[in-house]
Amino acid sequence: MTTLLPDAVLWDMDGTLVDTEPYWISAETDLVESFGKTWTYEDAMSLVGAGLWDSAETLRSHGVDMLADDIVSHLTGVVMARITAEGVPFRPGARELLTDLRRAGVRTALVTMSVRAMAEHVVERIGFDSFETLVTGDEVTRPKPHPDPYLEAASRLGVDIERCVAIEDSRTGLASAVASGAVAIAVPHAVSIPESIEHVTWSTLAGRTAESIAEAFGSRPASAGRR
Known part of the structure; x- marks a missing residue:
């Protein structure tokens, strides 16, 4: 790995990990x-x-x-x-990227506004030890677009949110990720997301690896960080 990996990658679920x-x-x-x-x-x-x-x-x-x-x-x-x-309709490249991150030793959390029962229903069907913790919509007082869900995930993992990458497919989720101080990657799916210096944009997760995540993490603008 030629570029430094983040301490953790925080995943949205609906529309990012799975096409539900x-x-x-x-x-x-x-x-x-x-x-x-x-x-x-x-x-x-x-x-x-x-x-x-x-x-x-x-x-x-x-x-x-x-x-x-x-x-x-x-x-x-x-x-x-x-x-x-x-069955679980995984988004193209999602399971493969998650597998590569876990193989590289990167910590992971699922940050979803679905309830815990739904999140567990999906995670149980991934087929490998995929997430260390789940932050769900029935566990947070302020949902996305507030930064709270991502801040809670970083807290549970014991890592600095600014040392994390968050992957999102929606404007609401992306706003949450950016506001938290994580390096945000937008992978638009059901809705378009305007280009911005506040986040990285990928058209798909297909073909992406831990090295791709490291490169995105290293691209954080000098002015970026928690608001």
Whole structure:
């Protein structure tokens, strides 16, 4: 390894590690339509990367007459059932990069706004010891785009957030990663992400290795850091 590796790599889950966004959109659409209302593609895109309870309030404003906790439970159950039936839809290159990082001795955490049961459901199906800790949406007071989830992950690992790389696919998640002080890598998927000096942009994780992560980590602008 010719470039210094970060102390840890912090991974988003939905849309970054796994391509579950279509599952969530389908579950949201069916739920809203069950109350005789309409849920558009644009509506669904507005929730990409958002905390589940924030999303539940949006669904309530679109006519879903259920408590927020019940909405979260329902949607999570539907998505977990699809993963059980159809398998985990890993994003291209995600498992390979995760494998290479673990082989290189890089510490890893999963930072997701899905609930712990959902995160564990995915992680159990990865097939190897992939993450040292999981920070989930039901464990943080302030979800993404606040920096709290990433700061919590670094704290649990006992590392400096500024010595971490965070990988995200959404604007909301990326805002959280950048605000935390981590070196942020954007891998746009369901929504576009504007280029910025505040983060690195990759079109895909396919073909990326621990060396690629080291290069991204070494590219942090001198002015970057925790806000």
